[in-house]
Amino acid sequence: xxxxxxxxxxxxxxxxxxxxxxxxxxxxxxxxxxxxxxxxxxxxxxxxxxxxxxxxxxxxxxxxxxxxxxxxxxxxxxxxxxxxxxxxxxxxxxxxxxxxxxxxxxxxxxxxxxxxxxxxxxxxxxxxxxxxxxxxxxxxxxxxxxxxxxxxxxxxxxxxxxxxxxxxxxxxxxxxxxxxxxxxxxxxxxxxxxxxxxxxxxxxxxxxxxxxxxxxxxxxxxxxxxxxxxxxxxxxxxxx
Amino acid sequence: xxxxxxxxxxxxxxxxxxxxxxxxxxxxxxxxxxxxxxxxxxxxxxxxxxxxxxxxxxxxxxxxxxxxxxxxxxxxxxxxxxxxxxxxxxxxxxxxxxxxxxxxxxxxxxxxxxxxxxxxxxxxxxxxxxxxxxxxxxxxxxxxxxxxxxxxxxxxxxxxxxxxxxxxxxxxxxxxxxxxxxxxxxxxxxxxxxxxxxxxxxxxxxxxxxxxxxxxxxxxxxxxxxxxxxxxxxxxxxxx
Numbered sequence: 001x002x003x004x005x006x007x008x009x010x011x012x013x014x015x016x017x018x019x020x021x022x023x024x025x026x027x028x029x030x031x032x033x034x035x036x037x038x039x040x041x042x043x044x045x046x047x048x049x050x051x052x053x054x055x056x057x058x059x060x061x062x063x064x065x066x067x068x069x070x071x072x073x074x075x076x077x078x079x080x081x082x083x084x085x086x087x088x089x090x091x092x093x094x095x096x097x098x099x100x101x102x103x104x105x106x107x108x109x110x111x112x113x114x115x116x117x118x119x120x121x122x123x124x125x126x127x128x129x130x131x132x133x134x135x136x137x138x139x140x141x142x143x144x145x146x147x148x149x150x151x152x153x154x155x156x157x158x159x160x161x162x163x164x165x166x167x168x169x170x171x172x173x174x175x176x177x178x179x180x181x182x183x184x185x186x187x188x189x190x191x192x193x194x195x196x197x198x199x200x201x202x203x204x205x206x207x208x209x210x211x212x213x214x215x216x217x218x219x220x221x222x223x224x225x226x227x228x229x230x231x232x233x234x235x236x237x238x239x240x
Numbered sequence: 241x242x243x244x245x246x247x248x249x250x251x252x253x254x255x256x257x258x259x260x261x262x263x264x265x266x267x268x269x270x271x272x273x274x275x276x277x278x279x280x281x282x283x284x285x286x287x288x289x290x291x292x293x294x295x296x297x298x299x300x301x302x303x304x305x306x307x308x309x310x311x312x313x314x315x316x317x318x319x320x321x322x323x324x325x326x327x328x329x330x331x332x333x334x335x336x337x338x339x340x341x342x343x344x345x346x347x348x349x350x351x352x353x354x355x356x357x358x359x360x361x362x363x364x365x366x367x368x369x370x371x372x373x374x375x376x377x378x379x380x381x382x383x384x385x386x387x388x389x390x391x392x393x394x395x396x397x398x399x400x401x402x403x404x405x406x407x408x409x410x411x412x413x414x415x416x417x418x419x420x421x422x423x424x425x426x427x428x429x430x431x432x433x434x435x436x437x438x439x440x441x442x443x444x445x446x447x448x449x450x451x452x453x454x455x456x457x458x459x460x461x462x463x464x465x466x467x468x469x470x471x472x473x474x475x476x477x478x479x480x
Contacts, residue, residue: 007247007392007420152247154419179394179443180247183427190426203419 002140002176003167005160005184009105009147011112021139022116023130023163024232025123026146027155028204029084030106031230032123032220033069036086038239039226041095045237047107051077054102061098070102074211077102085216105153109146110232116142121230121237124159124195128224131166133240141167143184154187154202158195161188162223195221242380242416243407245400245424249345249387251352261379262356263370263403264472265363266386267395268444269324270346271470272363272460273309276326278479279466281335285477287347291317294342301338310342314451317342325456345393349386350472356382361470361477364399364435368464371406373480381407383424394427394442398435401428402463435461 006012025031034045048054051072058066069082069089076083082093084103101107113119118137122130134141143163145156161184168175168185177185191198199205199217208216231240246252265271274285288294291312298306309322309329316323322333324343341347353359358377362370374381383403385396401424408415408425417425431438439445439457448456471480 008250010248010250148419152418152420152423154422157419157423178392179388179397180392182394182441183392183397183423186430187423187426190430201419201422 001138001171001174003143003164003181004141004178005143005145005157005164005180007145007152007157007180009109009112009145009150012144014115016142017113017116019117019139020142021134021137022113022119022142022144023122024106024109024113024119024144024146025156025159026103026106026109027123027159027220028199028208029086029216029220030101030103031121032125033084033086033089034101034121034230034237035123035126035226035228037089037094037099038230039228040089040091042089042099043096045099045101045230046235047110047232047237048100048102049108049111051102054100055079057100066098066100067094068100070107071104073104074207074213085213086219087215104149105146109144113144119232121232122159122163124162124221124223125226126228127159127162127166129227129229131163133229134167135170148204153204155199155205157184158187158191158198160184162192165189241378241411241414243383243404243421244381244418245383245385245397245404245420247385247392247397247420249349249352249385249390252384254355256382257353257356259357259379260382261374261377262353262359262382262384263362264346264349264353264359264384264386265396265399266343266346266349267363267399267460268439268448269326269456269460270341270343271361272365273324273326273329274341274361274470274477275363275366275466275468277329277334277339278470279468280329280331282329282339283336285339285341285470286475287350287472287477288340288342289348289351291342294340295319297340306338306340307334308340310347311344313344314447314453325453326459327455344389345386349384353384359472361472362399362403364402364461364463365466366468367399367402367406369467369469371403373469374407375410388444393444395439395445397424398427398431398438400424402432405429
């Protein structure tokens with residue numbers, strides 16, 4: 001199995017996606033929110049690239065069956081039902097509901113990699129489940145950290161590095177790492193027992209703390225607490 | 241001082257270069273060759289993006305005053321005087337000569353960052369001299385690893401990480417690191433006493449070994465042996 005990770009979230013070369021398992025990562029906070037919301041019984045999640053598209057899409061479904069959630073530059077969006085904190089997505093609100101989500105980085109990222117063979121949403125919350133699924137499929141893997149508005153993201157790459165580390169420990173002999181995968185694994189090994197410290201160092205983590213979302217960092221730094229693999233298929237994310 | 245490093249060698253946003261010190265890094269092997277050649281008395285180095293441009297440019301100068309050097313995918317170029325191994329660039333050959341160099345990644349990289357305020361060529365060989373010059377100038381710094389044909393390069397990022405680490409140790413309080421700079425520094429700290437091991441892990445290092453250039457890896461892994469700062473200005477690299 002070859003494992004590649006694209007350190008900058010520019011649109012990937014389609015050759016790098018074809019026939020591969022793709023894992024999209026937006027630790028702070030969209031893939032963490034998705035995983036949490038599905039664990040609370042949300043029916044499905046529709047990731048939209050823009051706020052306008054989200055409002056348009058919501059009109060397609062019966063009133064009351066859909067919730068709009070997400071953020072723009074960490075701020076709640078006017079007219080939306082929910083923000084982008086995992087703790088808002090409790091079963092009382094989301095069970096049986098379709099969620100239409102739009103965020104600065106994560107929801108766009110799914111559309112950028114839509115030509116992958118399987119596309120999963122990964123975070124620290126479900127990293128073990130994602131690693132097990134990748135090992136079962138045993139195909140070449142392309143990890144796509146969704147970054148910070150086009151830039152490299154420390155926390156997303158760190159999470160990608162943990163996925164690489166978990167897989168490499170299981171499949172020692174048959175793994176081939178690119179230079180970028182090797183770098184991400186080293187980054188994870190540096191911070192493996194201090195994820196919160198890394199979040200506090202990161203550009204995005206600092207921004208969230210400034211805006212009062214420090215609790216979200218604590219929640220999103222929990223490792224392997226949800227046995228859920230969100231899969232993006234035909235424009236929709238569901239549990240497989 | 242803000243320190244940024246661009247992990248992928250796509251053309252940088254000009255805003256990231258404006259008013260900044262830029263350090264181009266191609267450890268294996270072009271910035272190592274340039275530093276070594278200048279230490280052996282080469283007059284100046286003209287980095288060209290293509291072989292055709294190199295031949296055209298050579299015609300401008302009197303015969304005997306110019307040497308053509310470089311590689312295409314690690315191979316010597318037909319009609320060129322020198323390849324891309326530092327050990328070829330001895331004073332008997334290069335002293336007082338103008339070198340026209342073209343390589344797969346490094347020589348192109350200088351042209352991509354030409355709007356920087358000062359542009360230096362960095363490698364492990366001259367990393368201390370580069371760090372001292374950056375500290376003297378005390379301006380925001382943009383590090384540009386030249387990569388592997390558009391991809392991330394382990395050894396170039398590692399060298400960028402060493403530059404960050406040296407500067408950060410001198411200027412603890414007034415340094416601001418981007419997420420990418422933090423990642424490069426972690427990568428360096430992992431391999432600081434085993435650079436050759438990192439070269440052996442890297443995609444480009446493996447290719448050079450396969451092609452019989454293992455000695456070049458050993459040479460290029462030497463730290464701080466040359467007190468030389470190559471500066472790119474008006475299309476030409478000279479010692480400053």
